[in-house]
Amino acid sequence: MEKTIQNIRFLGLDMIDGAKSGHPGIVLGAAPILYSLYQYHLTSDPKNPDWFNRDRFFLSAGHGSALLYAVLHLAGYDLPLDELKRFRQLGSMTPGHPEYGHTPGVEATTGPLGQGLGMAVGNAIAECHLRHHFNRPGFPVIDHYTYVLCGDGDLQEGVALEALSLAGHLGLERLIIIHDSNDIQLDGPTKNAVSEDLRMKMESMGYYYQLVRDANNVLEVSIAIESAKQVNKPAFIEIKSIIGQGSAKQGTSSVHGSPLGPDETRRLKEEAGFETTLYHVDNVAVADFEKRFGNRGKKAFSKWNKLLKKYHDAYPELHAELENIINRNCGVDIADLYALDPIGHKEATRKTVGKFLPLLSEKIPALMGGSADLASSTNVKGNDGNFSKETPLGRNINFGVREHAMGAIVNGMTLHHLKAFGSGFFVFSDYMKPPIRLAAIMK
């Protein structure tokens, strides 16, 4: 285990030194957290990264890309070592911040802080709705978890507060937020900018809050994740870590975003008794990941496929519906709908939308969304009543006046193959610009 964590850290440092840019602080501080998550909990098959019922992991602290790429490589994803050597180079599979559709195992494009949290909430909403819609006794075809790693900066963003507040209100279970709490951000200690009581804040929003005092205690991190999985509300795990742990500038903002340089990296490797060759991948680390993460994912994937075959026989119609969602096939030819209402009339568009949306919703089970407290004006409402903890089959989301999170949540639902929508007045779309930009660049 120790060797594997070292390997994650040193691959990350080598990548950052090679690119002469990147963020070593989170690599050194949070490596054991990701180790614990991937090895003991995250269930996903690296050989089938698009498996629909995989657990999702969102790296909201997108500046930790080198950490994620190192883990993905060691965990057996199709991310060759040569691509790690091309970190931050044009055209490589390892851009400076993770990009969806570009690197296997990357679930969303992140980097603008806070967006990953919002998308994870959308993802968990989609999972919850689909779980209740599709599962039948003995057929848990949808039952995965949504994990997020966020930093101090993520939590300072307005979009995070909006999204976390809504997720708490909805009582979303199977959403597990892991906070790399190192009390340091880019410009200095977090205490220069924030002084709220995080436990009280999270608990008041409806979260199951836990504190882990040392990120290096992999077992304790794992136990916290395990108990987070058991509760029927969203979970928040604050994990104390030391930014840039082991480096000369550990515990300071200087190590947040400046490469250590080859000399210091070499020194750290020597101190740890680790092979000093650049980009060294230890067989022990590969075997370690294979034994736990790899095997667990492979077995779960094959078990799920068998389950799906039986589901096909027991519930052919639901199965066909699920297949449509998996294949992002909306199951409707939009051209057929034109016949219902010829183009060219003078009706206000919101009136037309209000007429069409229910019709479309009947035909497209994946259509789900709502408004930022403006449904009464825009006529944009999801079918089947409100989505809530008690009524998870409802397809109308009351986003509240939270436009920014609405954009991020719609992105997260879309990443889970729903045809998600949100509405408000056009002028307020300014509040949604960052998620709209991300939606545009996610392939």
Ligand SMILES: Cc1ncc(C[n+]2csc(CCOP(=O)(O)OP(=O)(O)O)c2C)c(N)n1
């Ligand atoms: C919206 C947004 N604003 C600013 C940044 C630039 N930025 C990247 S990381 C960071 C500091 C984040 O601090 P923290 O989350 O605590 O990360 P750590 O320093 O602990 O790695 C900042 C300001 C960003 N990526 N996104």
Ligand SMILES: [Mg+2]
């Ligand atoms: Mg921090």
